[in-house]
Amino acid sequence: MSIENSFPPSGVTLPLGRARGPAYWLGQGVRNLGTLSSLAVGLLALLWFALTLGVYPLLIPDEGRYVGVALSMLESGDYLVPRLDGLPFFHKPPLHYWLTALSLKVLGVNFVGARLVPALMAALLIAGMHAFLKRHASQQHAGWTALILVSSPLLFGASHYANLDMTVAALISSCVLLGGHAALQMEQGRPYRWALMGLYATAGLAFLAKGLIGILIPGGILVFWLLGRGQWRTLLRLFSLTGLGVLLLVATPWMWLMQARYPGFFDYYIVYQHFQRFLETGFNNPQPFWFYFALMPVATLGWTPFLFKRLRGSVNSPDGLGPVRGLMLSALLTVLVFFSIPTSKLVGYVLPAIGPWAFFLADGVIRRSQWDGAAKVERFAVWSLGVCVAICAFAVGAMILRPQANSQALGRVLASEYQQGDRVVFLNTYRYDLGFYVPGLQNISVMERWDDPEIMRTDSWRKELLEAARFEPQRGAMTLIDWETLRQQLCRDSKAVVWLIGSPDAVRQSQVLNYAQRLYDDQRIALWRFDHDEFALMCGETPKAAQPETSAQPGR
Structure with a gap:
């Protein structure tokens, strides 16, 4: 089902001629983004992120820690045991280290090689959102969402930061989109098994990237979404013994190997790192419960006004996008609430919510275009895009001119x-x-x-x-x-x-x-x-x- 929201309501007319200024070219660009293949959109996003990956040193402690663990794998040839200063480091699973070690091997030990993985993962998140929306919403939603994401200061910063957060966000987002696609295909009587197996395989990779939350968060999002729509039969059909076998095959061999080598591994890695740490209070950056809810408007600062404009417009127009909006709302709220429970709140934890947030902003842009006319909205969007790009450029400039502590x-x-x-x-x-x-x-x-x-x-x-x-x-x-x-x-x-x-x-x-x-x-x-x-x-x-x-x- 592909639905285009390109016609204004009665009483609103579109101009026959348009001056070819920035607003015109922005509108053309968004339309072109909507028609491009999702792979091409992802490659364009990667090119944008990669331009400034290597212009400032690694930040400490996080970039130094995670790149250092990957570098020790590369230098020692031991890719099984993540090591920090030669000692086993089991705070996090190994997937991000493996990918970074591969990047350093291919590109060399330099800043671009160290940061390529988060840039790739940011591009994957954008491409995944584009593909899903192009298939189940409209080309307009796909194009505007991609533009908002690629210009988001939060996503831009995460794509330049060599830690696990962007990898985790991209894989959780991929799980949700694959599960959503499989469910909607089921409901429409179309083939869905490849998407379903992809859901389980990606959940296994997400587990290897961050642990249990790589399974619990996308699983919770899909459960809340389907039960909220009364689609419990679809929910039951999403459960697959074959898929579960795929997930276990991807996720568990490394854990069993580590437990065989280090008898206390399970207690430390599963019980302590996954459960006790979630509720403890002695960790970095304690923040109030509402921290992430306040952060989201800042994450896409230039585009945020479109969300509030949308709230004043028609919200319940019968355009057939209810299931898609429901999935995005479930994803947004599940991530925000889940990570708001612990006292410690790091900015990167909220990244799995950035895709759904961008969708609602894009939805606001499209609805305002229907009421106010595309020309007016695109003129405002030029300023929105300019604000976000300026913030990204300022951040890079600040890192070059006033570098943070490094070695x-x-x-x-x-x-x-x-x-x-x-x-x-x-x-x-x-x-x-x-x-x-x-x-x-x-x-x-x-x-x-x-x-x-x-x-x-x-x-x-x-x-x-x-x-x-x-x-x-x-x-x-x-x-x-x-x-x-x-x-x-x-x-x-x-x-x-x-x-x-x-x-x-x-x-x-x-x-x-x-x-x-x-x-x-x-x-x-x-x-x-x-x-x-x-x-x-x-x-x-x-x-x-x-x-x-x-x-x-x-x-x-």
Whole structure:
């Protein structure tokens, strides 16, 4: 069923001639988007996102963490166990790491390779929405929704951010659209089995991307939608033993392998990460319940007025799109409510709702076109598009001109002198992204007070490393050390070169490390070299009084 909403209600006339200004070309562009293949729309979106993927360094902690895990897979050849600083990292499933490792292998270790996966996933979300709406709504809905999504500041930012959120959102969206397509095909007596198997396979991939929510959220959306329409028979037909077998075949082998290798894996990965974390309060970015509901209008700032204009217009016009609107409403509300329950609310969690939100904005554009005329609405849409594109461009410019904290400069200095066999010790700090800038970086230790009970009470890099060390205690004991252990290790191997990384005053907190040579300091992080000339002072009975440094002075 394909329904075009191209005629205005009675009393509204369309102009016979149109000046070929920006509004005219925008209207033509949207019409062309509606007629293009969904693959072409996805490729155009990917091109738009890819233009600025490589213009600023990796952001920490998230980009450094997730790209670092993927890079460790690539360098070690072990694609089964995600590792953080050599330790098993089971906070998240492996799919995103696998895809990023493949991207880095094909494109090289650079910013574009690191961020290509979220850009691809954003393009997949847009292409999926376009295909579904073109088939079950109209070309107008497909074209306007694609334009709103590709210009959304939230989606643009997510496509440039190398973490799991965009991958999860694209796969959840794909599950919902495949399930919706299968259900509507059933109701129309048309073939649906390929879409149904695609639903289950994609749910398995979503599980490998984020865990149980990759199944629960799309499943809940489809259940609420079908029961809300009274289509319980269709809901029963969506359940497939063959499909369930496909889902299990995709989702479970990696888990069983990890459980066989690490006996405590299920308890940590399923019970703690999927259930306890959902309700705990000691995590980052606590926000009130309404946070995501307030965020959505900002996510598509330039287009949001069309939604409020729509509310003043006719909402119940008999255009046959009730099932599609119902699916989109179920998707929007399910995602918003589900992620509003936990105290911790990160912006990227709401991305599965961006497609349905864009649909309702597109619906508002089309309805206003029917009442006010296409020319007037397209003139306003030019400004909407301009506002969104300007926000995206400003964000990229800000990242270039005022870069966030990163280890690029530090890594450049370390890479110029680092040799295989050298040791690297972080002093009461940790930089996830350092390995991205120093090829082959190994032998890393982190010095901290690891017996501090406060570490396990809040989300931090300390907690992540401490939890990871429990799966391989022997390696963990060599990696997570205190000051006395560091001193003993250094004294046992006085021929090694040790690189110390910490805050600019970290070394001065220990008298015996005052002699290390400072090579880099950016007021946030510093690098020292500690080699055989300093070992006598480190391991002697009574170190000599510290002498003034003759190397590069800290930037104060």
